[in-house]
Amino acid sequence: MIKSITVTNHLGESMVLELRFPEKSGFLVSDISGLGPGKAIINTTEVLTKDGSTYNSAKANSRNIVFSLMFLPYPTIESTRQKSYKYFPIKKQVHLLVETDNRLSVITGYVESNEPNIFSKEESTQISIICPDPHFYSQQIKETIFSGIISEFEFPFSNESLTEDLIEFGTIVNKTNENIYYDGDSEIGMMLYIHFVGLVEDIEIYNTLTREQMLINTTVLASIIGSPIAAGDNIIISTIKGNKYIYFLRDGEFTNILNCLDRNSNWFQITKGDNLFAYTAGVGVTNMQFKVTNQTVYEGV
Structure with missing residues (x-):
């Protein structure tokens, strides 16, 4: 109603x-x-x-x-x-x-x-x-973060020092794959956010179920921005139909890096059901923090 x-x-x-x-x-x-x-x-x-x-x-x-x-x-x-x-x-x-x-x-x-x-x-x-x-x-945007927290705190516990941080409550672990469950009526594009905490080379993103891939050539990227990827940099990718782009963000300045995308790359679309995505890199995969956001499409109310 x-x-x-x-x-x-x-x-x-x-x-x-x-x-x-x-x-x-x-x-x-x-x-x-x-x-x-x-x-x-x-x-x-x-x-x-x-x-x-x-x-x-x-x-x-x-x-x-x-x-x-x-x-x-x-x-x-x-x-x-x-x-x-x-x-x-x-x-x-x-x-x-x-x-x-x-x-x-x-x-x-x-x-x-x-x-x-x-x-x-x-x-x-x-x-x-x-x-x-x-x-x-x-109206709401779904956010999928490729990371997790492993619980470390257990009872009974002891704290042998009042000056050092010896108690560990949890450990943040970056995951290189994650499932996005989609319950919409039609397929839709998504936003991919990659934050870097160090040097990364040759980024590869996959849809492991459809075998689609998106490859970013960091050698071409370095020639465009003037230096390799460094801590604090970001890459923002939109695969939304009618609004596709890939930008590099450094110190508040956006740069179009569409030329860094491999010619055989696919613009991912999320379909109804499970969508399993994974990422890797030739160098520095642990220096990547990965996030995906998407809306849900309805054919009617």
Whole structure:
């Protein structure tokens, strides 16, 4: 069940449409279309020698979300109508946060039209929003850190010194592989963050289940940044479709290092179920701290 929809306009101003308490916003939500899975375009080729056709490819259409809202006199019908112009300005970008019983999902679109029925006895409006990216995304970002803590503290214990740190509560251990379980409806890219605490050469990242790989040539990297990798450096990689990049971060300055990526490298995508990733290096694998973040894609609310 949908509980509420939070609308945020291009200025960052937000309004919550609570379906159970319309008097709070002044808008009674009578209907919303376009919240379910959209329609896909299936491309096929006719074959003369057999019945039917052959599948080529498929893609999802952009999403069209249409709000049907009735104006309530809180404080007046006229002020509520004008309020809709503020939060649904035509041509402008809006963000929608949909809260249901079991998830929070967000989507971004552009207001195509806001058509109030001003001369009706019960004033209302129909608002059309076009979402070029048809997917809903989780509001929360999942973070997977390739490290662990081994418990060292045990009972009974003793402390033979009051000046030296002899009691060890745990040991941080960097792991070179980790499983990312994904429960979304469609595949999605991810963000990879590599922090260095020392010299590292020839970085290799693998999806061990699909055999995909991403190789970073540190010799080319050193020629771009002027020196080898050192403590405090970072590499940030985005494999998100439409926003793929690889940057090197040193002393607050970002450098595009796409040329360091091997030509046979893959831009990883996370698919439903288990996704086992691993990393290694020719030199200094223990000097790498690895983290992956990703959202979850939903086909509908």
